[in-house]
Amino acid sequence: MSVQKEDEIIGKAYDSKLMKRLLTYIKPYRKYVFLAIFMNIVVAALPSLRPVLTKIAVDDKITNHDYNGLLLIIVALFGILIFQSIVQYFLTYFTELIGQKTIYDLRTQLFAHVQKLSLKYFDKVPIGRTVTRVTNDVDALNEMFSSGIVEIFSDLFMIIWILVFMFWMSWSLALITLAVFPILIFATFLFRRKVRETYRDVRKHLARLNSYMQEHITGMNVVQIFAKEKDELKRFSSINKDHKDANIRSIFYYAVFYPFVELLNSIAIGLIIWYGGGEVIQKHLSIGVLFAFIQFVEMFWRPVRDLSEKYNILQGAMAASERIFKLLDDNTFIENPAKPISLKNFKGEIEFKNVWFAYNPGEYVLKNISFKLKPGETVAIVGATGAGKTSIINILTRFYDIEKGSITIDGIDIKNFHEKELRKYIAVVLQDVFLFSGDVKTNINLGNENISEEKIIEAAKIVGADKFINQLPNKYNEEVKEKGATLSVGQRQLISFARALSYNPQILILDEATSSVDTETEKLIQNAIEKLLKGRTSIVIAHRLSTIQNADKILVMHKGELKEVGNHQELLAKKGIYYRLYQLQYKDQEKIKTN
Incomplete structure (x- = not known):
């Protein structure tokens, strides 16, 4: 496979073999991972308690003019916010720690591997592409390790907690809320496919950009002595424009997708007010539950949006890891004997x-x-x-x-x-x-x-x-x-x-x-x-x-x-x-x- 084609590889959005291999780098720090997952479960549950406390405040305290009870609810809400901030601090610290430690190990392994490769490898692979593997591609994995894998648990648990509390309060209102969910799934599928295509183009043009930069900065004396600055700038501008256009296409899909999610969010709130308001009028539903559901819906779409972003991180990590492991699996080595001989009395013949x-x-x-x-x-x-x-x-x-x-x-x-x-x-x-x-x-x-x-x-x-x-x-x-x-x-x-x-x-x-x-x-x-x-x-x-x-x-x-x-x-x-x-x-x- 040519180096050009290698940079165009996008791979699967999720590849179990690649992920299994990536997780081996986390293994030495699994205690931090388990601790981070536990804190994610806690952090995910805490926001879901706020609408529950809001329901209690409206239905039990405000309705019954229980000002002392209302004060306790406010103190509880404030305490939850402080506790959530503390847990979030440690969660962020540990996830970043996991990311930095694993990336340090991976980058060290990569550099050590590159040093062992024979010159035949460097004859066929441009330096810029190898540098891209050790820098840009490793950075893509850093995002996944530090804010990808672990935080996916946070988003999933938050969705689960919200759904549990929603169905506990009112299953009928919960089903009405989820009526727009099939539309979201279809939009997400379409968004993933389009982003997948544009991501491939971005990576391809980035690799070209890095290679061109490395080669022409190294040979700058030749460029200047033959007064080729304008010509080289023109070529660089063309490559840079391709990279810019690919990024703009990617941005376009994000610019369409996120407002569409917000639109679905507003439709869901509208459905809650329409159906839930009617239920309140008919005395089938309390006003506190209606307030809680409006809060739940606003909270529900945030992890959904985050999961879409995590998909992009995961896709980038899969593509980057495929290229990184391709380099790590490159066996263009000088083959050393199983039992090498050591010279004791060197003569030099x-x-x-x-x-x-x-x-x-x-x-x-x-x-x-x-x-x-x-x-x-x-x-x-x-x-x-x-x-x-x-x-x-x-x-x-x-x-x-x-x-x-x-x-x-x-x-x-x-x-x-x-x-x-x-x-x-x-x-x-x-x-x-x-x-x-x-x-x-x-x-x-x-x-x-x-x-x-x-x-x-x-x-x-x-x-x-x-x-x-x-x-x-x-x-x-x-x-x-x-x-x-x-x-x-x-x-x-x-x-x-x-x-x-x-x-x-x-x-x-x-x-x-x-x-x-x-x-x-x-x-x-x-x-x-x-x-x-x-x-x-x-x-x-x-x-x-x-x-x-x-x-x-x-x-x-x-x-x-x-x-x-x-x-x-x-x-x-x-x-x-x-x-x-x-x-x-x-x-x-x-x-x-x-x-």
């Missing part, structure tokens, strides 16, 4: 044996790749864009699993390691450095308490990052904005080197790590790289061939195949692909020098 790999089934980006790295060796991988260089890193770190062949470390297939065990030996420095909001220090150790401040400073000194860090106002405590916006590309790159070094990896991978920096910073980084590579098995991907001439071995990739293997001098002597790449770069450098 890496071997690829006849490796085939495809991001999409049948579309191989790596074809029959075989090579071996001895412990402490440095291998460089070169080739044109799309040759498969980065894919080698992706499968070595098990971001993706291979289709055929094997990859071993110290003679053990990496599929026999738990992915966390494997990755603790590997550090990767990418071309596009990602920095988190926080400070310089936490961007180096990533919040790892085992990496002390002394180790952080030492790592920064080795890679040369300490020079610019010490010039910052707060040094290692200097605030880093989102994505490191206040730092230069070179500074971000140096921090990423310090990050890799602070974890003291046995295997170091540099993916075009110097391609985005200036010549002066590159020299600084090259000096740091020499220190970093010592004693470590290293893989270096680079466009600039001048940076890899000292590599023990160079792998030349072309269209997913390993075409040449050797050191710098050996490959030049072959006068093959590497030689041509080197000649092209050498000529480009000569032109630059000449100019």
